[in-house]
Amino acid sequence: MVSQKTVLASLLYFSVFVFVSIWLMTRNFPEKQCDCTRCLRKALPESQIKSKRNTQDDSVVQNNIGSKHLTTPIVPIQIISKIATTSQPKEPEIKLRTAAIVKPTNLETMKSRHKLGVIVPFRDRLEELLEFVPYMTKFLNEQNIEFHIYVINQVDIHRFNRAALLNVGYLIAVKDACDYIAMHDVDLLPLNKDLNYGYPVAGPFHVSAPFLHPRYHYAKFIGGIMLMSKQQFQKVNGLSTLFWGWGREDDELYMRLQEANMTVNQPVGITTGYKTFKHNHGRKRKRDYPTSRKQFKSSFNRDRETGLNTMDHKIISRHEMTIEGNSVSMVAVELNCKYKITPWCDN
Numbered sequence: 001m002v003s004q005k006t007v008l009a010s011l012l013y014f015s016v017f018v019f020v021s022i023w024l025m026t027r028n029f030p031e032k033q034c035d036c037t038r039c040l041r042k043a044l045p046e047s048q049i050k051s052k053r054n055t056q057d058d059s060v061v062q063n064n065i066g067s068k069h070l071t072t073p074i075v076p077i078q079i080i081s082k083i084a085t086t087s088q089p090k091e092p093e094i095k096l097r098t099a100a101i102v103k104p105t106n107l108e109t110m111k112s113r114h115k116l117g118v119i120v121p122f123r124d125r126l127e128e129l130l131e132f133v134p135y136m137t138k139f140l141n142e143q144n145i146e147f148h149i150y151v152i153n154q155v156d157i158h159r160f161n162r163a164a165l166l167n168v169g170y171l172i173a174v175k176d177a178c179d180y181i182a183m184h185d186v187d188l189l190p191l192n193k194d195l196n197y198g199y200p201v202a203g204p205f206h207v208s209a210p211f212l213h214p215r216y217h218y219a220k221f222i223g224g225i226m227l228m229s230k231q232q233f234q235k236v237n238g239l240s241t242l243f244w245g246w247g248r249e250d251d252e253l254y255m256r257l258q259e260a261n262m263t264v265n266q267p268v269g270i271t272t273g274y275k276t277f278k279h280n281h282g283r284k285r286k287r288d289y290p291t292s293r294k295q296f297k298s299s300f301n302r303d304r305e306t307g308l309n310t311m312d313h314k315i316i317s318r319h320e321m322t323i324e325g326n327s328v329s330m331v332a333v334e335l336n337c338k339y340k341i342t343p344w345c346d347n
Helices: 003-029 034-044 046-051 055-065 075-089 091-105 126-142 164-177 230-235 249-259 295-297
Strands: 116-122 147-154 179-186 189-190 225-229 277-279 313-323 327-334
Touching: 003 147, 116 126, 116 164, 126 147, 126 189, 126 313, 147 164, 164 249, 164 313, 164 327, 179 230, 225 230, 295 327
Parallel strands: 116 147, 116 179, 147 327
Antiparallel strands: 179 225, 189 277, 313 327
8 A cells, every 4th residue: 555655755746847847848938928019019130030939920020020110019000090180181171271261252361462450449458458469469470461450549538439549540550551451359359260361352351240250240240350451441431430439330331331332241161150259348348328319310320521531639659569579559549529510429
């Protein structure tokens, strides 16, 4: 009968034999421990890889050695094609965008040919102005437009007269060799880069068209931002100066354009709707509405007496300033009121 000691000794010898065999196998056949991902990442020489792979693995490695993606992990083909699509925009989309901006609207943006005067009627809107100048400077520079911003600051005791300030700004801009202007509210910023501020070849160009302006949507609305060439503005004699307080001066300008047989052009291909502009006019800021029935009734009439050629104002000062490194002319203006014609200019 076999003793217990003999059995234990046999099991011990067998265990040692198995352990030594496994150790020898791992020493002689290291490919069993090989991690394919590490081999690919380290980019081993072709000869070394061949010696450690069977025929099937060998063909895979050869294909990857000749590939430019050898030093990166293997990426599925579908992901590669997705990345290529995102990083390289399709050329037809750019062509369509250019066509939508330039051709239908008949605008010219060549920097060497035209200079834009951005006229901003202003009073007590410092916070809006600090945002406006840097933003519009960047916006217009991206369109390669030569321009200068004129802030026409009303400093007299009368009610605000936006139209008269626009006339003053035009007269100053023309002296500075601007051949077209943008009548621009300080609280309205374009958010869509496809809005073009180029030279209005085909007629006055209403940037903030009714279907884009965040607040005013009636068909004859031409306020907010309007581009007009020097010739177009002179032909209608600028704007009426009878409008003290808020509103209606742009509606009277619309009548002037109609009489002059001018077509008001609008942006084409803009799909951002009422989110096309940022409107900084808070609800807490009160509008200065007409204070008398006579003023209200007169605001609906076509004014044939006043305009660019009847301006009565005084330039108090002009300061060339920078806001965050962006140039702007701040012009202080006093407007004179003809009380016999517009007794409501002070109240």
